[in-house]
Amino acid sequence: MITGSIDYCAIGQRLRAYRIAASLRAEDVAESLRISRAAVYRLEKGEIVKIETLERLANLLQTSLASLLGIDTEYYSSGEGFFERMRQLEEQSTHIYSHFDPFSFLLTSPNYLSHLAMMLGESSQTLDLQKYATTLSILKDRKTQFYQSVPKVINLISLRNVERFLHIGLVGNLNLSPGRKSERMLLAREEVYHLIALLEQQSYAPTIAITQHAIPSITFQIFYQNDNPISLAISPFRLGELPNVTTGIASITSSYDAIKRYRLLFDKLWQDSAKDQQAIDLLKATLEKF
Numbered sequence: 001m002i003t004g005s006i007d008y009c010a011i012g013q014r015l016r017a018y019r020i021a022a023s024l025r026a027e028d029v030a031e032s033l034r035i036s037r038a039a040v041y042r043l044e045k046g047e048i049v050k051i052e053t054l055e056r057l058a059n060l061l062q063t064s065l066a067s068l069l070g071i072d073t074e075y076y077s078s079g080e081g082f083f084e085r086m087r088q089l090e091e092q093s094t095h096i097y098s099h100f101d102p103f104s105f106l107l108t109s110p111n112y113l114s115h116l117a118m119m120l121g122e123s124s125q126t127l128d129l130q131k132y133a134t135t136l137s138i139l140k141d142r143k144t145q146f147y148q149s150v151p152k153v154i155n156l157i158s159l160r161n162v163e164r165f166l167h168i169g170l171v172g173n174l175n176l177s178p179g180r181k182s183e184r185m186l187l188a189r190e191e192v193y194h195l196i197a198l199l200e201q202q203s204y205a206p207t208i209a210i211t212q213h214a215i216p217s218i219t220f221q222i223f224y225q226n227d228n229p230i231s232l233a234i235s236p237f238r239l240g241e242l243p244n245v246t247t248g249i250a251s252i253t254s255s256y257d258a259i260k261r262y263r264l265l266f267d268k269l270w271q272d273s274a275k276d277q278q279a280i281d282l283l284k285a286t287l288e289k290f
Contacts, residue, residue: 007070008046011054013088014068016044018061020134021081032060074252079237079245080134085252087142089223089231095152097222097266099215102165102240103157105139106146107208109194113140115170115187119243122172135245155208156269158215159282161240162192166290168241188241189290192283199280209273210282220262229259 019029026040033040033056048054051065058065066072076082090096098104105112117136146153168174169184170191176184198204219238223230232255236248253259274282 008048010070011048011068012044012046014070014074014085015057017076017081017085017088018063020084021076021078022061029060033057070254076250080138082235082237082250083135083138083142086221086233087138087145089233090142090151091145091149092225093151093223093230094226095154095224097154097263099156099266100219101158101238102161103195104153104155105239106143106153107155107195107198109191112191116239116243119170119172119241120245123243153207156266156273157208157210159210159212159286162283162286165241166192166286171241172243189287192287196280196283205276208279209270209275210279211269211273213269213272215269222259222263222266230254232259232262
């Protein structure tokens with residue numbers, strides 16, 4: 001029997017995220033473990049009794065028992081599982097420190113999900129359609145959840161990334177006709193106008209800053225419950241121009257040292273960043289250049 005102060009709910013959430021990352025249905029897990037589908041769903045709700053079950057699940061999902069228990073770094077080699085885990089952590093958090101390229105998906109317009117579907121369709125002729133649908137569904141749930149619960153997200157945005165976003169446009173590959181490329185550049189402009197509109201709202205202005213300094217190419221989020229850090233998520237996946245949701249290895253850790261170092265980096269960049277009206281003016285000037 002499993003005893004002690006273990007967060008069963010978190011284990012269940014990791015099980016679900018790893019199952020999605022492995023492109024397995026609950027039925028597939030049930031068949032492999034010779035249990036019922038209902039039992040799989042109970043496991044994903046945190047109803048776990050035997051350590052042997054977790055060991056078998058770890059082998060099936062190609063991860064470690066330590067990762068499932070949350071005492072080691074979690075690794076995700078596909079976007080679906082990582083984005084599901086992000087959704088779970090965002091649901092638990094009171095505030096989040098975020099850096100994404102070009103900026104957080106949560107700050108995009110209501111039309112952006114359809115634009116992303118278009119770009120993903122262009123990015124690869126061999127993209128698994130089921131994985132594509134799963135990714136978009138999870139992202140839709142993330143945004144819906146964000147607007148319902150509204151954890152405070154402090155967003156650090158790189159001006160260089162915004163400039164590249166405007167220059168390239170919302171494309172999945174670069175082999176587009178000049179006319180279509182111009183259309184996609186206009187769509188990118190609309191997203192930046194939407195970002196400016198958020199900045200002009202008093203509720204968002206204090207939580208968005210634009211930095212002109214060099215910024216890490218890797219994206220990250222730091223999750224907090226009140227003053228307590230929960231996790232640090234680091235990702236190679238990107239949802240902007242030339243998106244990638246299939247190639248790379250994302251990681252999630254609760255290491256105090258890792259969280260501390262990334263928070264110090266975030267605070268250093270945030271301190272000298274443009275905020276409020278200065279950020280609005282900087283984005284408007286950037287739009288004029290393109």
